[in-house]
Amino acid sequence: MASGEGLVCADPTVMAWEEGERERWLARAALLEHGREEDGWTREANNADRLSDLSPMQVPWLFAKGPEAAARAMLAGPMLLRQRQRLDIGRVAVARFEVDALKLALGLAGESADRLGSLLLPFRGPEPAALVAGWLRHLGSARLWARLWLQRHATVAAQALMPVALGKPGRARQNAEDALHHLRATGHEATLLKVAAGKTAKPRKMPDWARPERLPGVRRIGGGMLGEDEVGRLIEGLTRSRLEDAPEPAPGDPAPGGRAVESSAAAQPEVRAPDPEILAGCDRHSLAEFGRALLDQWLTDDMPASEAWVLLAQAHLGDDSTMDKLAPLIRSWPARSRWARAIDGLAVLATAGTDVALRHLLAMEERMSGGPTNDRALVYLTQAAARRGLSVTQLADRLAATHDLGRGVTLDYGPRSFTVVLDDHLTPHVVGADGRRLAKPPKPGVKDFKPESFQDFVRLKKELRLTVSAQTARLERDMLAHRVRPAAGVRAPHPILGPLARRLLWAEPGRRLRIAEDGSFADVHDATARVDDDAVLRIVHPAELEPAELADWRQIFADYEILQPFPQLNRPFVALTEEQRAATSLPGFGPVATGAVVGLLNRGWLGNGFHNGTRLHTQLAHALPGDLTLLIEVDPGVSTSSLNSVDEQRITEIWIDDAGSDHWQVARTTPMGAGDAAALSELLTGLDATLRLL
Structure with missing residues (x-):
């Protein structure tokens, strides 16, 4: 033939x-x-x-x-x-x-x-x-x-x-x-x-590096090794690794004006499980080593797309060491325009589904700045969390590093030992056998035959500082995104999240609460508040509070000398008046420095002069939640591709429009109050900080 x-x-x-x-x-x-x-x-x-x-x-x-x-x-x-x-x-x-x-x-x-x-x-x-x-x-x-x-x-x-x-x-x-x-x-x-x-059809030609003799052997569970022919059949079976079929029905409507759904927003498929027979009887640790060897060969060959099955196969071959190896690679691939491989990598982490794999997936999603890959990572996390009966926020809380502080960390010098404890600000100290608290353990002496414990404390202190910083930043993002948690999770005895949560103001529908020293909730009158474990709580943004209530809470936190992990109650904010909320635009101001307006384009604002490098940006836009956009009109306009000959600008108007609009219309129809109060406050205070308006 x-x-x-x-x-x-x-x-x-x-x-x-x-x-x-x-x-x-x-x-x-x-x-x-x-x-x-x-x-x-x-x-x-x-x-x-x-x-x-x-x-x-x-x-x-x-x-x-x-x-x-x-x-x-x-x-x-x-x-x-x-x-x-x-x-x-x-x-x-x-x-x-x-x-x-x-x-x-x-x-x-x-x-x-x-x-x-x-x-x-x-x-x-x-x-x-x-x-x-x-x-x-x-x-x-x-x-x-x-x-x-x-x-x-x-x-x-x-x-x-x-x-x-x-x-x-x-x-x-x-x-x-x-x-x-x-x-x-x-x-x-x-x-x-x-x-x-x-x-x-042309028969598949296996790359030389995927031949059994080029790879480590695979051990059987009961002892002994797979034969070369058996390894060949294993590799052949792994070449069929692919993602599961997409859920039905296919979304969309081809009619003019019909609906279209982006792939990044749809349900994401995991990696299809291989035929059970090809892995049956194989030692799991040996399979993981075999998989990593295949991965190394594929990477050395510059990741040929025709052999991308090697990456997908890691979902069912790999162990936590494999996930540790893959995570930095997956993070690097988008910058190298290896978008398809990055998406496959997210699928591998989600399919593996271990705590280690999901921690890597959470870290990637938190560090992304938006876009389709970010959307896919969030969908994968949502699916993985749902399998555990959790939201993504709850999953992140459950997987937050504890550094074993919940069970107690002991520095064992040999003849003497010290217990590591944290203060209210999550700074580690040590307590000796005599009960004295020390800022740091003493340096090992000549009689201490386990001096490496001192370096263990130094390493713990550094890792703890990074964890506290990361979790603090996550809680601040949760405040801005209005992410919710059940009350039971908020007061859970986590050695790091617990102290952070006690220094924040929380809200459930109709009231604001803080966590008291004994773990109970207290209201604005400092009275104990009964809160069910399944009640939904979120971190309050100050723009959502009435001035009198905000002042009361500021006083309570000051009286108890509560130092917040990030600016919350004393955060700079802008709260619109009722008249401003009903208006469809805010008046302009100026003059402001041209350089300051150009600076906004480096802070997430998009100009309307993108179509021609020599034209001016006379309108700057920033996304708001709810498919809305905040816009500022600039006169005479700024350029980012040529020298600006004008030193000063005027902001002639601030208004809100639908995100799908071209923003060309003269009439303003969306009231300013339609914008999310917290997001609008953050953008307006950002304008103040950049343009020094208020």
């Missing part, structure tokens, strides 16, 4: 509209926002060489009703990632220019398959087939777009993907195999048999 090398699909891509579909897509032009059309736009469009030469407002105008020649000439160029309304812009462009818009549609769908993959539905040809084949294992809406495309263009899909499925092993072959398997399962087996007649 011939191999698949001679099988090709050379048919050109054509349009295959469903009845009324093109008209529905063209109708989206009426919904495209482009602000007020200006007289010079046609001239600027005719003179532009690429879409980035136009403003964000001009791009939707160009494809909806701009000059046809100019729009057609720019179809092959990329659209800016921050361009809003990309789905409707793409639909209008595809409906208006059809096959000429193929490159634009492929580019948009490749950048964001979940949100923009539906743009490929009317195209029939090998280019879209190759792209959608890789979406069947997506967790979000791209999986639905792929299924719809394959069902609609089954014959072309089979012709285009069969040679890939019969070709060289790797990611492309796996994607093609997934697509053909889907076609077979959905009633297109006759088409596949006709296309594949007389063709056979």
Whole structure:
């Protein structure tokens, strides 16, 4: 039989509209926002060489009703990632220019398959087939777009993907195999048999480093070693390691205006368990060593994607030492553009599910600054916590390091010993046999035959300082994110979290509480408050308190000399008045230094001048919870790519808008009170600190 090398699909891509579909897509032009059309736009469009030469407002105008020649000439160029309304812009462009818009549609769908993959539905040809084949294992809406495309263009899909499925092993072959398997399962087996007649797949060629003789042996539980043939079968079984199938049904709605779900926000799959027979009778420790040897070989070979099964196999081969080895690698991969491997690594940690693995996963999620990988890590943590009957916050509390302080730590010098104790501020001290408390243990003497215990204390003190710092930062993030805990968890006897919790103000619906010295709760009148163990508590932000109540709590904490682990009651904050909460904007101010406004762009604010490096940022935006955005209008504007010739700026307005808007409208419709009080306070006080306004 011939191999698949001679099988090709050379048919050109054509349009295959469903009845009324093109008209529905063209109708989206009426919904495209482009602000007020200006007289010079046609001239600027005719003179532009690429879409980035136009403003964000001009791009939707160009494809909806701009000059046809100019729009057609720019179809092959990329659209800016921050361009809003990309789905409707793409639909209008595809409906208006059809096959000429193929490159634009492929580019948009490749950048964001979940949100923009539906743009490929009317195209029939090998280019879209190759792209959608890789979406069947997506967790979000791209999986639905792929299924719809394959069902609609089954014959072309089979012709285009069969040679890939019969070709060289790797990611492309796996994607093609997934697509053909889907076609077979959905009633297109006759088409596949006709296309594949007389063709056979290339056999998998195992890399040299995965041969049994290049790897350590595997011990049996009862003694002895696996034979070379048995190790070969073990490796062959491990090559089938992959993620579990995504949950059904595939989310999304292809209709114009329909819903799209990002893969990072969907339920995340764990690593599928291997055939039990291939691991049966093998010593677990020996399997873990074998797995780490495979991992080392794969890393040395620069992590070939075709052999990514090595990474996934660690979920069922590895032990805690494997997870310790993997964690720093997974953290480093996004910076090296190894996004797919980082996602696989998160799946491995979540599937392993041990305390060590989940501590690494928690640490990664806490250090991330947002984005799809952060979202996936949080979903994995949510799933792992749910298996233990916990929330992510509770899981983090349960897994917080104790350094064995709960059971007691003793420094044994030999003839004498000291017990380590913590004060209220979590500073370690030692207590000798005579009961005296010392700031640190004495240095070992000539009669002490275990002098290493002194260094154990030095190491404990350093590790404890890092743990306290990390847990303090986590509790502060919990305050800002309104994360909740059951009361039983808040007053749990954790040697580190317990003292931190006692120095904070907590809230349950309708009242604020502190934890008294005896572990009970006390209210603002310093009376004991009854709180059920399953009552939901969270850390209070001062912007949520009335001025009189805040003053009372400040006095109570001062009277008891409670030093808070981070600024809470004495935190700088901004609380809007009722009039300001009802208003749809706040008045501007100034002048402020241009350099200070530029500094905001390095603190999480995004400017609207991204489309052209020579243009000014006249509007700065920052995300708020609840799909809202806080905006400040800047006059005359600042640049981050050229020298600013103006020393001073004015902030002309502060307002809130829907996060999905382009923020071009003149009318303000969202009241300032719609913004989360804590988040809004943090941003406004940040403006004060940066611009020195108040």
